[in-house]
Amino acid sequence: MQNQEDIVNPLNTDGGLQEVAVQDVSSGTLNWTNDTVKAPAVRELLSVLGAEYPVVQGVAGSGCVELEVVLDAGSPLVVSADSGRATVTAAEPSQIARGVGILLSRLCVDGEIVERTGFKTRGVMLDCSRSAVMKPSYVKQYITRLSLLGYNMVMLYTKDTYKLPGEEYFGYLRGAYSMDEIREIDAHASRLGVEVVACIQALGHLEPVLRWPAYADVRDTVSVLHTGAERTYELISKMLDFWSQALGSRRIHLGMDESYGLGRGRFMDANGYRPPTELFRNHLAKVRELCRLRKLRPIIWSDMCFRLSNSEMDYYAEPSASGSQVLEQIPEDVQLAYWDYYHQDEAFYIRRLKAHQAISSGTMMASGIWTWPQLWYNHRKTADTVAPCISACGKQGVEEILFTMWGDDGACCDWSSAWAGACYCAERLFNGNNEPGAALMESRFAAVCRGNYGDHLLASEMSVVNDDAGLQASAVLWDDPLLGIYWKERQAADGDFWPRALQRYRRISLGLEGRPAGSAGDLTHAALIAGLLGKKIELSCELHQAYRRRSPRLIESVMRMIPDIIDMYEELHLSFRRQWHDRCKTFGFEVIQGRLASLAARYRELRMRLGELLAGRINEIAELDETISTPKGPPSTHFESLSSAYVNSVTTL
Template identity: 30%
Template sequence: MKLIVKDTKLQETSEILLRHFENLPETEIVIYPEYSETPGIQILKYGNNVKICYHEEVQYYRALGIVLGRKGDFSCSQTAYTDRLGVMFDCSRNGVLKMETVKRYIEYLALLGMNDLLLYTEDTYEIPEYPHFGALRGRYTKEEIHAMEQYAEKFGIEMVPCIQTLAHLRTYLRWPVTEKMRDNSDILLVGEPEVYEFLDAMIRSVRTLFTGKRIHIGMDEAFQLGLGNYLSRNGYQDRTGIMKRHLDRVCEICRKYEFEPMIWSDMYFMLAAEDGRYYHVPKDYEWKEEDKPEPGLTLVYWDYYNASGDVYRNMVQLHKKLSGQMYFAGGGWTWNGIAPNYARALKTTKEGTKVMKEEGVRDWFCTLWQDDGAETPMETCLLSLTYFAECAYENEVTQEMLKGRMKELFGIDSEDLMLLDEFDNLQPQDPYNLKSANPSKLALYQDPMLGIFDGQFRGKGIRRHYEELAKKLEKSLERPQPEWTRHLLTYYQRLAVFLAEKAEMGLDLKADYDQHNQEKMREWTKRRIPQCLHVLEELWEMRETIWMSECKPQGYEVIDIRLGGVKSRLKSAARRIETWLSHPEKQLEELEEQRVCFWPDEDRIYSFNRWEQIVSASNINEL
């Protein structure tokens, strides 16, 4: 297809976006763009001529995506429920997205009509005066950030720094040179001169990296604030006051460098709630005037957990008591384990955005976290991200509407991607997986001879579940797929095959051993474990290829080590069984011990995302 856009600037960017669309007819389309004072977009397509009226530039690109994805003549209009609509990419938990990857997502954001991109970087950017900051972590250079920001500007998207100035600095504070700045291993020592010298250098560096006014300075989840070295030096003090004094000083530094700060709001709520939980502050709670944030500070209300509109409504109203400026952050659930939790992402986004519309909250972004090692490929995000964007432009988004948008924008059948939800969503009593169960990760990493979760897996039909899932994914690969989706689905198909064999391996080994069945035990060493190792090698290579295509190489060593551990323990299990087969009168002590349930509720599998506590009941990183 040839595009002729009657606007020189839009011609160039439109041709860039055209590359995302395959199998378009060999024809010429003439587009007449027109700025409109009226918010939203209007499209009129008749024959080969298209008129697009748009209120802001990024909405032109959303309209372009609709035009390129639909056939025939049509007219439509959309008005956004938001002023700011964005996404936050987590580039701090090992997976630092390559500059080329970020640019590709900028193009996706343009097609979705999203105008904000928050880059979450705890220590993955440069502070020249502090060479240990982000060392060996794949931190972004000044040149990379400038190039990404300029590319975003081409499409009317603002790139916003999203950093940390209190907690979540564990990876930097591990270095011995930071000893004087630690309250504990994760939190800065509030009040110390060295800390504010460091924060001044940090924000000064960010000023040289980004040209915009807005900055997200974090301040969340400092659960032990004032209870570590601070307590030893100053005695116990009111923690709300500690937080307020630190925040005021950081905001002063932001003003010095002409930044307008925003923070995650949870510490205001956790310190106010009797049980210290974010969403448990009563609706009639009133903060003291001296404890409230200064005027002009934006509070970011993050909520990816609740499926009740009442919770969102209560939280919005409480936020309005604290500040006149509020941002809502929902979640795409790319952090459930080794596969996305789409069911929870769609359910919480539906409920949360519905209330934001009712309450007139017009700034939203979708968080794409990567907890515990970035084990879920970021490219799985497109389904939940697209749904989030559609919720900003439509009163209600049905599954059919989502399916249509995924197909017209990305050439993907959303039902194929939704298969990835089945890796963890297999308990009928929790159809939206609101407990964030992640049996796929537990099954992947738990030890074949000492399975911590064997007792929980018993009787759940997990092997059969993954066998069926592998067949579904294989069938999806028979359909036409974009190249990147084919790679992704192939990886997950092999993962399902692997889990079908390994998920109940410990249970089967234990049963065969208890029955003293030497024939079946020999089958493990001759066929079943070697077959498992063969599939593991396949999916291991695929995972590395996916990682290197979207992220910098730093950080992959963690997944490499983890999968290497799976391989090593499978080989060790085979050797131990061979030893027993040579001397069946002796015991295999690992298989003598009875399996217990990890959780008291034997009928349920819950969320557990800590690798070091999945692989062994022994200590790995604790003294």
């Protein structure tokens, strides 16, 4: 990792903008000509940026800035400005794009900004498998904005959401990408100097495919491929052929993570027990050979390598004596990606990176921009985990870093709200992992992402991600009003939990009231969520009090509140619908739509039950009578575990 001590930028030591940073050389359009931009690749880049931003080919007029760009191998990113002229110098197109972003952000003064980063690959992974499959136009917009922040790689996580010839059930009713759509995305990214890498699944996590009878012959378990079936490798060959032909990159991420139960299903029925370490090693060897034949360089998530090295199947445990052989047998040309979005201790990351580097010299780090299972990007969790991760990577010389944006539990997050996280992470990558100041972030976010950064962070406070005492906004939204699974777990753990949560949502709702929607995250949508969650908590507080007292007056008051909540659920449904169809293919929205409709129905049921209680037709509401005294384990947060006590599984949609 390169030394970043010589970075010069308009930051104070506390990350805030210097007082001298007052002159704005980018208040007008950035104009460039063939004389000021020599490199064809950079001309192409600027032309793409000009479709959305004030970057125009032509002689600068009054109020415009004359832009010169120099592509210089080995140079750091240097942005200099003087009297209506600006120069961007960098070693690669993606850093040129970041330099343009600096000018658009109105951060440059008479002088220069110099940035260095030791990360040769700076990537973001977009989850296009959990219900939401982003439209190519939205992916391209994402890539454009990421390039202005300095990213140079995008992964598309696609379990089964791409079309394979002769496999009509692969991606069936899932909004699968055609090869032409992927090529369109790749061509756009290439013009911006961004590499697109496929991130697929070639062992586990294939439940959307394996649910169909057409794939019974390749099914080991509900989510894991049958490693003893010849047809399995015919299917994987088709996967590799698709991506080999669709993308210019010769890298491919094969997934192969969390392949629990490997060899314990139909494989064992047919072949008897074989150690999963043996099955994993053999499968990896076969798929690696299929990649070699297509000149593809494979990447896999590292967790199964480490899980299989200890009896607890624990990603973070030390390998046993016999388990060490599993790690030693990982081929050198298979790149490991170490995913960790949870830890907040730099020493922990260093320890795990050393374990990876002992068996794989080119380890890729995968941190996270927290979009799962969230309704809005979670900034606090992102910042708390990204900072120590980046610091550890710097000390261990890691050159490739990826920020994942997962869509667990139905992809209900406002994906555009995560631009705030992408912006934040980029600043840390290019500025010595220092905490960026608020003024810098506001300027950068407004210019590149067209939104208000402070408002996005306020909305992100809807969730407090903490295993012991956290508040999960999506769990509040999905919690059944009668069963109250999440309500009762939190109440039993902390009697003051819900009054605090109510005050939080009232504060957020008030702070977002009347804020323009913007073209980053939809703040109107966020305000609606916060308002609904506050009303829902308020109703539940009054409901339980009214029921305990059997007070007709209080029960009638609760009944009067219910129609407003049903109306708010319908308003939220329409907001989700608008957002979904603007950005994603239609498939998958039925998941969100069904959940919201079922919750509205459950509130109508609650109102009927309260009416029957008042009328004397029933003497109790059994769901409200049942409670728990001491919660065991982490709280239930996913829709399936909140909609009924009969089902308790994490969604894989």
